[in-house]
Amino acid sequence: MTIAIETPVPPCAHEPELFEEVAALSAAADEPLAVVSERLAVAHRSCAGCPMLVDCLYRAVVEVDVSGFVACTTEADRASIRRRLGIEVSQATFAPYGTARLGGGPVSHESVMAVRQSYPKDTCHQLAERLGCSTSTVKRHLRRAREQAQQEAAAAPAVDRRTPTVDEVLDAFDALETSQFA
Numbered sequence: 001m002t003i004a005i006e007t008p009v010p011p012c013a014h015e016p017e018l019f020e021e022v023a024a025l026s027a028a029a030d031e032p033l034a035v036v037s038e039r040l041a042v043a044h045r046s047c048a049g050c051p052m053l054v055d056c057l058y059r060a061v062v063e064v065d066v067s068g069f070v071a072c073t074t075e076a077d078r079a080s081i082r083r084r085l086g087i088e089v090s091q092a093t094f095a096p097y098g099t100a101r102l103g104g105g106p107v108s109h110e111s112v113m114a115v116r117q118s119y120p121k122d123t124c125h126q127l128a129e130r131l132g133c134s135t136s137t138v139k140r141h142l143r144r145a146r147e148q149a150q151q152e153a154a155a156a157p158a159v160d161r162r163t164p165t166v167d168e169v170l171d172a173f174d175a176l177e178t179s180q181f182a
């Protein structure tokens with residue numbers, strides 16, 4: 001006997017246009033409030049019925065700063081939840097890592113760091129080959145990044161960086177005015 005196990009497809013995968021529309025509407029300043037509210041309510045209802053809502057919300061708040069409408073929240077909603085929880089999440093980087101450098105000018109610090117992030121196991125020599133620069137240039141930029149990180153760590157105020165629990169994230173979500181949409 002064959003047992004078929006159905007993998008649930010989240011509503012955002014079923015109707016991505018709705019989620020894109022809501023993300024654009026909530027970012028636009030000149031849309032009539034009634035239109036924004038109506039479409040937000042529709043998207044809220046979709047997410048509210050999604051079996052992945054809790055996991056999706058937790059990850060979007062605590063782990064990755066994604067863009068758009070996700071897990072019943074706009075980007076502003078998630079920023080508000082993070083403020084309430086006292087946490088910060090760095091933005092996901094979508095830079096085209098590892099692309100060939102054009103022209104013969106000096107390689108930028110950002111390019112070196114992007115390629116380093118994209119190929120973390122590469123040696124400095126391999127990174128230099130990807131960038132078309134010298135190994136000492138790569139080493140210089142990596143040293144600069146280390147020194148910057150050390151300076152920032154030394155200057156950062158001591159804060160409680162405890163990772164919030166799922167219940168804390170849900171409580172902060174419930175406190176949002178917009179969480180009452182669904």
Ligand code: SF4
Nearest residue numbers: 010012047050056071
């Ligand atoms: S809760 Fe997350 S996975 Fe589910 S529909 Fe909303 S955005 Fe998609």
